[in-house]
Amino acid sequence: MIKVENLDVVYGSKNASNHVVRSVSFDVGRGETLGIVGESGCGKSTLLRSLAGLERGWTGSIAFDGKPVGTARSREELKLAQMVFQDPYGSLHPRHRIGTALAEPLRAMGLGDGWSEASRALRQVGLPEHFANRFPHELSGGQRQRVAIARALILSPPILLLDEPTSALDLSIQAEVLNLLADQREERNLTYVLVSHDLSVIAHMCDRVLVMQNGIFVDELTKADLTEGVTHAAYSRELFEASFL
Ligand SMILES: Nc1ncnc2c1ncn2[C@@H]1O[C@H](COP(=O)(O)OP(=O)(O)OP(=O)(O)O)[C@@H](O)[C@H]1O
Ligand SMILES: [Mg+2]
Numbered sequence: 001m002i003k004v005e006n007l008d009v010v011y012g013s014k015n016a017s018n019h020v021v022r023s024v025s026f027d028v029g030r031g032e033t034l035g036i037v038g039e040s041g042c043g044k045s046t047l048l049r050s051l052a053g054l055e056r057g058w059t060g061s062i063a064f065d066g067k068p069v070g071t072a073r074s075r076e077e078l079k080l081a082q083m084v085f086q087d088p089y090g091s092l093h094p095r096h097r098i099g100t101a102l103a104e105p106l107r108a109m110g111l112g113d114g115w116s117e118a119s120r121a122l123r124q125v126g127l128p129e130h131f132a133n134r135f136p137h138e139l140s141g142g143q144r145q146r147v148a149i150a151r152a153l154i155l156s157p158p159i160l161l162l163d164e165p166t167s168a169l170d171l172s173i174q175a176e177v178l179n180l181l182a183d184q185r186e187e188r189n190l191t192y193v194l195v196s197h198d199l200s201v202i203a204h205m206c207d208r209v210l211v212m213q214n215g216i217f218v219d220e221l222t223k224a225d226l227t228e229g230v231t232h233a234a235y236s237r238e239l240f241e242a243s244f245l
Helices: 044-052 098-108 115-124 129-133 141-153 171-188 199-205 223-228 234-244
Strands: 002-011 018-028 033-037 058-064 067-069 081-084 159-163 191-195 208-213 216-222
Touching: 002 044, 018 044, 018 058, 018 216, 033 044, 033 199, 044 058, 044 081, 044 159, 044 191, 081 141, 098 115, 098 129, 098 141, 115 129, 115 141, 141 159, 141 171, 171 199, 191 199, 199 223, 208 223, 208 234, 216 223, 216 234
Parallel strands: 033 191, 033 208, 081 159, 159 191
Antiparallel strands: 002 018, 002 058, 058 067, 208 216
């Protein structure tokens, strides 16, 4: 479903350049959830944003479902991979009602006013339809993240890119949102790439994990490796001991 080859992202100009993602290659199968872990600043969000079409300064190749996509995306291409961010405040306009926020991607694609889809999307993520009239600040953090997930799913993308989707939430709400993501994945046969600092989140959701350090992947772990505490690179061991255990 996702094939990335030799992806590079360099920020800045020649004299002060920062090579953030360094010739990264990986595949994700349809229905699979790939985890990405690594310390702050190693390039995880930059990688996801490049996949999502939000970052334009990349080189290399990205293909979804066998079709290559470029740095400038067509409407159809933008529909393929949608992103969910850590802080739903960042992706929801504070003065737009929830219904407007949900309908907006449909309107932008010229697919009608989006109101009936907005109601259905709210139901699908376990929220009452009348929340369409509320503003983001009138929802709890978990409810806001449900809205952000509903919004990411409203164009029925086959791929979700999840950047720390639960780390801003209370522990009990985290589990609810993860279950929602797992249910949606099953129902729609979605493919996920999930960035998280939390090993229990990764172990719960992911089939496979890539460990990133300074813009490259230094290790790949299976679900069995995670549960048995197996690592193949010294850095992964260090990372897991420092931040997860
Ligand atoms: N738009 C940008 N312009 C310039 N530099 C950037 C930009 N976005 C990110 N960077 C830099 O790229 C590097 C990687 O950032 P990125 O956000 O991808 O890290 P991350 O792995 O997601 O970290 P965290 O775990 O803290 O979210 C950092 O050094 C950051 O300062
Ligand atoms: Mg990040």
